[in-house]
Amino acid sequence: MKIMNLEKGVSIKRTVDGGTEMQRQAARKIIADVRQRGDEALRFYTEKFDGAAPDSLLIKREEVEEAYKHVEENLVEIIREAAGRIRSYHEKQLRPSWMETSDDGTILGQKITPLDSVGIYVPGGTAAYPSSVLMNVIPARVAGVRRIVVISPPGADGKLPPAVLVAADIAGVEEIYKAGGAQAVAALAYGTETIGSVDKITGPGNIYVALAKREVFGDVAIDMIAGPSEIAVLADDTACPDEIAADLLSQAEHDLMACSVLITVSRSLAVDVSQEVKKQLAVLPRKDIAGRALEDFGAIYIADSMEEAIQAVNELAPEHLEILTEDPIEVLGRIRHAGAIFLGRYSTEPVGDYFAGPSHVLPTNGTARFSSPLGVDDFQKKSSIIRYSGQALKEHGRKIAGFARLEGLEAHARAVETRLDKI
Incomplete structure (x- = not known):
């Protein structure tokens, strides 16, 4: 990995291409x-891109039972235990609806309502991601x-990975489909003869999944x-050093564009980590992917002070941040x-x-500056509750009408005033 000094005024944040115009x-x-064509198009693209021609887009109960x-x-027990821990964490995020009554009889509040339906996209094809199932489904x-x-691309045999089906079953999913890519996103957003549309789509995928989610946003939530x-x-x-190297490689093996960065105040640590990365990379099964990612998007930065290092982290706004310092809690603030x-050293990213429990669906590419991890709030919506009393309208009505006229909205003002004479 490249070792360089952290220069003041030089950004270490990368820009990830949002896809080509052709994509x-x-x-x-x-x-x-x-x-336009619904299921017919889904089957066409499934065969074209996944090399599969499943008899049914819908997973039957027998297939789930066979998966076990x-x-x-x-x-299976590990998946069950993980599901329990994820559920326990997210149950603490639940917030109740509320209302409060003021002395004049006005009632204000907030009603929290779950979404009616969501679609969870689970990447697939050559790999199985049961963790993606749990981390998306359980908060919902x-x-x-x-x-x-749940929707996921099948393998060439027309099946979904058994572990994905088991995880979906443990999480309580009863509706699972075989389809992937932009076509799966379209099916979730607009529906087909077999797949009913949903209100929100979550879950990671390749560049075509990401671009499709961008396209359907507004018709559905993402x-x-x-x-x-x-x-x-x-x-x-x-x-x-060996633990840091292992953690950097744990992300580099994900993807050719995965980003692994060490920011440190210790030059000796930087050198040792660089050597450890080379040593561990040499025996890594996915070394070709990890090596390319480290070459293109990996780096070790040496800061003059911890304050400068922290400033760089905040500028980067990373998806995952490990704090491996003498007092991590002090740095956290x-x-x-x-x-x-x-x-701390025992809280490795995997x-x-x-x-651990929190969803691993996290903001990337610097969007942690304004975004949060996937959670219960992402699957609920809020409605404001307003019940004004006659006493409150009598007290505030002229002010409300005046505010309306300030904005040139006479009908708004009259909607208030027509009631004032009757109180």
Whole structure:
């Protein structure tokens, strides 16, 4: 990995391409086709892109039961335990509706209502991501969403990975479909003969999934436009080089565009980590992917002070941030922008990916400056409650009418005044 000094005024934030015009046009064409031809288009693109021609887009109950036979019992129990921990964490995010009555009889409040339906996109094809199922479905389930749909691209055999089906079943999903890419997003947004449309789409995917989500936003809600995975490690000379190297590689192996960055005040640590990365990369199964990601998007920065290092972290606003310093809690208070923050050497990032409890669906590409991890709030909406009393309208009515006239809205003012004479 490249080692460089953290220069003042030089941004370390990267810009990720939002897709080429050709990719955007391809996504739009697929969406339009699915809207017009429904299931026929879904089957066409599934065969074209996934090499599969499943008998049914809908997963039957027998397929779910069969999936359990292909996942080791101890792994099923691990999925169950992870699901329990994720559920417990998100139950603490629940907020009740509320109303309060003032002395004049006015009632103000907020009604919190779950979304009616959501679609969870789970990446697939050559890999299985049961963790994505749990991290998206369980917050929606806790929020009270009635209809939760999972959709994922099948393998060449026309099936979904058994672990994905098991995770979906454990999470309580009863509606699972075989389709991927922009076509799956279109089906969720607009519906087909087999798949009913949903109110919101969440879950990560490739560039075509991301572009399709961008295209359908407004007709349905989406969680975010997720970019490649990121990790930043903030460390001093108390940290262990081999552990930092392993953590950087844990993200680099995700994707050719994954970003792994170490920011430290220790030059000796920087050198040791660089050597450890080379050593561990050499024996990594996905070394080609990880090596390319580190070459293009990996770096080690040496700061003059911890304050300068923290400022760089806040500018980067990483998806994952590990704080490996002598006193991580003291540093935590100065971190303003990060998707998920891991404190201390035993809080390695994969703990959050699979088991700790918070959803691993996090803002990327600097959007942690204004976005939050996926949670219960993402699957609920809020309605304001207003019940004005006659006494309150008599007291405030002339002021409200005056404010309306300030904006040139005479009918607004008269809507208030027509009631004042009757109180």
